[in-house]
Amino acid sequence: MTSQDAPAPKDLLSSLAAASLEYMVDAGQRSVLFLDVLRRRSDQYEEHIAQTAPHVLQYAAELIIDGRTLEEPVNYALVRIIPPDGVAIDRNRRPFIVVDPRAGHGPGIGGFKADSEIGFAMKAGHPCYFVGFLPDPMPGQTIERIAYAEAQFIERVISLHPEADGKPCVIGNCQAGWAIMILASLRPELFGPLIIAGAPLAYWAGVHGKNPMRYLGGILGGSWLTALTSDLGAGKFDGAWLVQNFENQNPSNTLWTKQYNVYSNVDTEAKRYLEFERWWGGHVNLNAEEIQFIVDELFIGNNLAGGKIVMSDGKKVDLRNIRSPIVVFCSEGDNVTPPQQALDWILDCYADVDEIRTYGQTIVYTVHQKIGHLGIFVSGGVARKEHAEFSSNIDLIDVLPPGLYEATFEPKGEDTTHSELVAGEWVMRCEARTLDDIRAMGVNSPEDYRSFAAAKRASELNLAAYQRFVQPWIKSMVTPQAADLMRTIHPLRLQYEAFSSRNPWMAAVQPIAEEAHNNRKPASKDNPLLSFQELISKQIVSILDGWRESQEALSEAIFLNVYGSPAVQAALGLDPTAEPPARREMSATDRAFLDKRIAELKSKIRDGGVREAAIRSLLYIGSARGMVDERSIEALRQVRRKYGGPQLTLPEFKSLVREQFFMLLLDEQAALDAIPSLLPDDIAAKRTALAMMREVLSAGAEITGERAIRLQRVTALFGLEGDSGHSAAVDGASDPNAGASSV
Incomplete structure (x- = not known):
């Protein structure tokens, strides 16, 4: 810029004066408007607390059970969410129950806008229920009494949906997450899949230099x-x-x-x-007894994952008793419940993935990279992604073979294979993991354990x-x-x-x-x-x-x-050289039940027909990939409709999958060798079953590598290796690198 192009000092001062005047007017108006927002917030607060049952639910609701009328009254209530216009509910789908956290705030955060847990569960066609609470507890109310009241709520929902294809999916946010886990360990028969969002379960867990809330007590x-x-x-x-x-x-x-x-x-x-x-x-x-239980037993005592909480009737809270799939949703950006506190209870309860499977447990976790604690429940972006996918694919989660998985999400695009099989905007996969993946996020040392044990004793x-x-x-x-x-x-x-x-x-x-x-x-x-x-x-x-x-x-x-x-x-009376206590062994009762179950499964390896053979084969081939894709489950639904025949209910299908999975786990060679004895002599029936399997296997990706080799082995077990009517299947599987999705 030349001296002739540069603005004159007078012009510069004039521009600065104009900018200053413009900013002062804007800032003055914003200040007044901001003060008015604070006034409206205060008036809104006074109006809100004046209500008998204040909440922030966006949806209309119908009262089902008022907890104050129970034999042991609580200030909780069960309501049915009335679907808004344009939302169709399928009575055959499992109901969802959202339990809101009572951690200082009132109820409703699980459904305070359309892009919410409740909103996307209804969008997926599920009947929805909500468990909320009043501002003041009932006299004598305890955490245990609330748990048994919530059990009655779930029993009522089950009774209202006898036709539902599965037990209710229960979502527990924050404080409600650990409360639901306690109840599920005491009454496992009531629950379908559990979604635990931002809930601390391992209270001493963490890493040095981050998220020091665990030191507060x-x-x-x-x-x-x-x-x-x-x-x-x-x-x-x-x-x-x-x-x-x-x-x-x-x-x-x-x-x-x-x-x-x-x-x-x-x-x-x-x-x-x-x-x-x-x-x-x-x-x-909260009543004094409630908060004292929370602080002593959980936050300072860390007794939940260790199985040290005992109810008044003598029952122990053991998270290994839970039989429903558990979905744990946490975030690296959560400074209240970091991933270690959300996930390290798995390390406290199980020695390895095989032990998770021994208990028949399925655990799925997903870790968001940056969302904060409240964003897990209130963020529209999280609701449109994670919660929407959990709702749409809850049946996939329910039928997963026992083990540990991480849920991952890939955006659906034009190049997505079989995008028509994807329910939402993301492709959800459940990828097999080990306990080392949990440990890699950070675990306590023996020195850390002794420090927290000392703080507990001092408390x-x-x-x-x-x-x-x-x-x-x-x-x-x-x-x-x-x-x-x-x-x-x-x-x-x-x-x-x-x-x-x-x-x-x-x-x-x-x-x-x-x-x-x-x-x-x-x-x-x-x-x-x-x-x-x-x-x-x-x-x-x-x-x-x-x-x-x-x-x-x-x-x-x-x-x-x-x-x-x-x-x-x-x-404080502690041994400064003590190691953390050994992991709890399986009880004699559970061991006897397991031994009996193993003997029963081994005796049934040759029982069944083409359905058992197909599921066993699918599990064998699919396990080579180490993940389950939502497209595979949707493809399975479609081929079931296409090929007709008697339909299994979801619980029956889940039982069948688990039986065949455990048979492979117990003795893979014997389970595979038994496949020919399960098949009919009808070549057409075997061709149909194999075609169905290929359709399911190719839904998420081409059948290549180890999966192709295993498909070739199964084809031979079906007696179709040289069958001209199925030559394409053999040719595609004979080359590990050849695509096999064309059939």
């Missing part, structure tokens, strides 16, 4: 503070403390980003912000001291009126009071905001002061994130140095 000296908070609430624990604990994990978002995003985009973000805040601010209470001692010397005094001084006052003045509630229309200063904001909205003059996108505003915002976020990281590093260092000290461990 030890840093605070244990659960005595939980007991104190409940006593100050006159026997009730204010859920607002749990919400504040969530907020403390990410101060940059809590103190700045969430509000700044609305301020900077006030014309477009207000509605989304208000929808979310309606749920986020709907605090609920027990501190709680006992509090209960003996302090608790009686606190209880005698706190009245119900004082407890209500303390809940009212909680900082999270005071912010709503400060910005509500009842505040005369805020009441004056509304007409000014309307004027600003009617005369809105946003600054142009290239205004330099907007860029400067963004730069300042990023600096604030960076400072708050740096402060958080330093506090997290400090808390980890304090925890590991204090509770990792051999002297402290010895003082």
Whole structure:
């Protein structure tokens, strides 16, 4: 640029003045509109909590069971979701039951918009039910009582759908996830597949330098503070403390980003912000007994995966008792329930994949790369991908052979093979994994285990001291009126009071905001002061994130140095050289049942007909690929319709698949050698069965390599290797690299 082209100083000053004036008008209007959003949020909060049964469900619902009317009353309820116009429900499909988390917030997050767990389950044709709760617990309500109430809810849903092809699929979000796992271990016969989203199950698990929430109990000296908070609430624990604990994990978002995003985009973000805040601010209470169980048995005690929780009737909670497929959905971006806490219970319960299979268990997990804890339940993108695929392919998950799998998702495109067999926008695969894949995400060392065991012991001692010397005094001084006052003045509630229309200063904001909205003059996108505003915002976020990281590093260092000290461990009565306890052995009862089942399966290897032979062959050939594709299951459905014959129900088909799988697992050679004895003499029937198998096997990918070799072996077992009517099958399988999908 020459000196003649450069703007004159006068022109530059004029441009800066115009940009400054434009920005000041925009910023002033945004400030007023943002204040009005805060006023609307506060008014919305007051309207919400004034309701008898506040929730954020978008869908109309019909009450099925009010838990307050049960013999042992709870503040939970079962409702049927009424499908909106245009959504067709198939009564023959298994029902879905979504159980929302009671972790400080009110119910409804599993269905507070169309792109949600409930929304996509209904879109897939499933009847949907929802388990929610009221703000205040019933007197004497405990976690155990809630579990047995939810068992009655599931029994009712089963009775309402006798024609359904399978037991209900139950989705447990966050806190509801571990609660459903407890119930499923006690009443396994009630459940179809379980989807556990963002639920902590291994509470001590994690890796150094990340997600230090697991250290919190030890840093605070244990659960005595939980007991104190409940006593100050006159026997009730204010859920607002749990919400504040969530907020403390990410101060940059809590103190700045969430509000700044609305301020900077006030014309477009207000509605989304208000929808979310309606749920986020709907605090609920827990009984002292409930929260004490959660903290002592789970978060500090870590007793769930270890099988150390015992119900009042003497039943032990053993996650290995669960017989339904378990889908675990977690995320690397979740700082509340990182993948280690969501998945390491598998390492606590099982020695290897063979032991998972021994218990007849199917576990499928998927790890999102970046979504945060709340995004697992509320993100529309997650709902349209993972939850939509789980809903569409729940039958695939239900009939998977026992083992450990990772669910992966590939976008469906024009080049996707047999895209017509894909239900949604993604191709879902379940790929076989081993426990080493879980360990690779990070596991605790023996030193870590001893540190957490020491924190647990310290908690027990501190709680006992509090209960003996302090608790009686606190209880005698706190009245119900004082407890209500303390809940009212909680900082999270005071912010709503400060910005509500009842505040005369805020009441004056509304007409000014309307004027600003009617005369809105946003600054142009290239205004330099907007860029400067963004730069300042990023600096604030960076400072708050740096402060958080330093506090997290400090808390980890304090925890590991204090509770990792051999002297402290010895003082607490622990052996500083002790190894983690050995994994639990299978009970004598389970071992006897397993031995009997093995003998029974071996005796039935030569029982059955062409159906058993075809399924056994499919499992043998398909296992070479190490994955199951949703297209294969859809192809199987289609060939069943195409070839006719008596149809198995889904439970019958699942039983058949499992029997044939275990026969191959127990004695592959004997199971294969028995195939000819299962087949009829009718050549046409054998050709039809083999054609069906090829159609299923080629649905997801061409039959090549080891699968082609195995297909050739099965073709010979069918007696069709040299059959002219099936020469194409033989030719395609004879070359490991030849495609075989043309038949």
